[in-house]
Amino acid sequence: MNKQTLLLLKPDQPGLTRAADILAQGGLVSFPTETVYGLGADARNDHAVAGIFAAKGRPSFNPLIVHVGSLAAAQAICDFNGDARHLAAAFWPGALTLVLPLRADAGISRLVTAGLNSVAVRVPDHPVAAALLAAFGGPVAAPSANPSGRISPTIAAHVSAGLGDRIDALVDGGPCAVGLESTIVSCLGTPTLLRAGGIPAEAIAACLGQPLATAENPDAPTSPGQLLSHYAPKGQVRLNANDRKRGEVLLGFGPVEGDLTLSATGDLTEAAARLFERLHQLDTMGATQIAIAPIPDHGLGRAINDRLRRAAAPR
Known part of the structure; x- marks a missing residue:
């Protein structure tokens, strides 16, 4: 892809307004969450979402997480059962991603879900992420802002070094407090741990009153973070x-x-x-x-x- 100049934005109102405008125009914007920095695109825009895969060098069969600003926004794109509502009430906003049935009228790009009838969604607990989602007013697909398979970014400099000439803008919100990606739980049936992450599985099991089932790494991932070789340093x-x-x-x-x-x-x-x-x-x-x-x-x-x-x- 063509190299481009990275626009560095402050996490203030002018910066967030500019970032939201870039998202609305189909651009790619990196922004901080409490877990790691994400690489965001309008989750409803096929071309924009394709840009995420191109920038990261990410396999197209690997689904993306959709970030939204509230439970109501999540309910507009996926169907919640009792377990999902219970977990959302306990851990959102926060480092928990839920995999849920995709609503027929969700309007989410099929590239986001890798063609599946389910979607991974979460409400991030970070003031900059929340403000950007509010300014944009729509769902944002956002995997970690790093080349696919490499180390996830926890400060803006990591993003700039890895993807700086492949994306449109970067909102510098300082270091990420949690430093690990979100925990992913499927609520498509029996609650199942798909990826360990920023919220301990023990806390989720205690909330549900039952242990989580566990999933092996499938050849065709059903959620982000299931590829075997991932998060790798050069050595x-x-x-x-x-x-x-x-x-x-x-x-x-x-x-x-x-x-x-x-x-x-x-x-x-x-x-x-x-x-x-x-x-x-x-x-x-x-x-x-x-x-x-x-x-x-x-x-x-x-x-x-x-x-x-x-x-x-x-x-």
């Missing part, structure tokens, strides 16, 4: 490392000290918020062999380990 990754081998750079956690650390105190919330930033730093360092310390596989650790397993997957 090869070795997991569950308690020390470094020759030539490796060690990313530590807790008692395992490294060249960098996710959290010296073993705090999973801190580790989640730092994960993608540390992976970006490893790229900047030129690390070709990366060892990563063990992470407890509970709470946010489950989401961290999910991202690390994908980062370490064969490419």
Whole structure:
């Protein structure tokens, strides 16, 4: 695609009005959410949505998340059952994406859903995202604003470095507080965890009063974030490392000290918020062999380990 000059916008009223205008004209705008920076396009515009796939180099069979400003806006594009209403009441706005039946009159581009009769939707909990959605007044399809398969962006500089010559505008809203993508739960039947993320699965199960079913990674993804090789730094990754081998750079956690650390105190919330930033730093360092310390596989650790397993997957 043709290279273009990136328009940097402030998260103030003039900047958000300009960003909304670009979305309305079919352009691509990156903006912050509480999870990571998203790459937004009008979810009703086939050409605009196709631009997301082109900019990211993303497979067209991989669905996108639709971001809306309210539960009412979500109900205009998908059908909610009791479980979905319960989860939306408990966790929206927030880092939870629900996969629900697509309404026949939703007007959502079929490219967003990869031709499926379901759609992934969430209400983000970030003042800049909320203000942009309000200014635009419609649904915004927005995967993470990074080249497909690479590390997700948690600051504006990550977006500029990865996609700066492929998109129209970037709203700089500072660092993302959560630092991991949203948790994705399918409510098409039995509530099923499709992707671990910013809200622990244990909290969702407690809200529902039942454990979540789990889904294997399908050949044809039913939601974003299910491709095996994903979130990858440039170097090869070795997991569950308690020390470094020759030539490796060690990313530590807790008692395992490294060249960098996710959290010296073993705090999973801190580790989640730092994960993608540390992976970006490893790229900047030129690390070709990366060892990563063990992470407890509970709470946010489950989401961290999910991202690390994908980062370490064969490419």
